[in-house]
Amino acid sequence: MTTTNNSLGLYLHIPFCVKKCKYCDFLSFRCNESAMISEYAQALIEEMNLKSADWHYREVDSVYIGGGTPSLLSAWDIGRIMDSLRENFNVADDAEITIEANPATLSDEKLERYLRKGINRLSIGVQSFENHVLQILGRVHSKNDAFYNFQRARRAGFDNINVDIMFGIPGQNLKMWKDTIRETIFLRPSHISLYSLQIEEGTEFYDMIKNGEMEAPDEETDREMYHMALKMMQAVGYEHYEISNCALPGYRSRHNLKYWSYAEYLGMGLGASSFINGSRFSNYDSMYRYIKAIKEAKAPVDEKSIKNYSQREEMGIYAFTGLRKMAGIDLVDFRETFEMDFFDVFDKRILEKFKGRLVLKEDKLHLTEKGMDISNRIMAEFI
């Protein structure tokens, strides 16, 4: 099998946050000790040195510094991470380079350093423009912090900014959500990620719902909020290109599109996962084991995570990730990738089963907006 895009995406994980939000199960820890964050930055640099021998011949056209909260890194640490990135990898001149930021952790100094070091896309976790909702979520910033830092990033020179917002939150009504969308589109970010709140085991929200301290999100309201947001965004020029993502023309996320287009990526940092040369694997998610491996100059890959799926399983992954895109799956590309016809592998009767929700048109198989509401059910059919 061959993957579709020959350029590589790099993901760098920064697993620290000012405070853990009540809904979040991402691999991140509360940490405000700059010495510890700096020590981790050093380990990440050493991992880049280790990996470059194997991968420096590949062109890198996207880099995503995600977390956690990468904007917790000092200007100095982000500077040396970026220098090491360019020394060790063949980063294209026009590569898309994103950093995730929490509004509580930005400063003029950091924003200037990002731009100077070639970071050209900022992704800000706003979540809501309603202080009451921010409080429910356990966020460390206010509505004003989000507004102010967005404008500050613009003033510093960022033209490509994504804003993350969330809906389906207990205590958030339709009006509050509508206000958040209005404020978001007023700022006119180039990209908007809109996430339906997921209740994940191990989070404070999960326990609160289990103990009857909070009501579970209401499915019907969640769907109403989703379609309302899409309508409002599309009316002012945003293109809905993936289940949870809208962008102004020309601003789709190159890096995230790799995850949905069966393209290769290399992850570095704690717990970071990779898909490369037909193999899927992740780094240790224990800080102790990760740092120990790096100190011994060994790749910090968790042997237990290495997965070499069968061709049939990979076809399933291709299908369910590809269906996240509004453009859907290109059946010609599928044939070129796996040397088999899509409907020789998957039962064509699925089109009847999900009539009006899953559509085949000119070699493209895609979900309709109605199909997006039951996307998990449809995608599960391909696994």
Ligand SMILES: C[S@@+](CC[C@H](N)C(=O)[O-])C[C@H]1O[C@@H](n2cnc3c(N)ncnc32)[C@H](O)[C@@H]1O
């Ligand atoms: C790594 S965070 C972004 C940057 C930064 N950590 C922040 O929160 O400001 C990625 C995004 O995932 C979304 N997210 C996290 N947990 C979620 C959950 N349980 N349900 C839905 N969206 C979630 C949030 O919108 C968050 O901004």
Ligand code: SF4
């Ligand atoms: S949502 Fe962002 S800031 Fe909050 S805990 Fe998760 S990664 Fe950290």
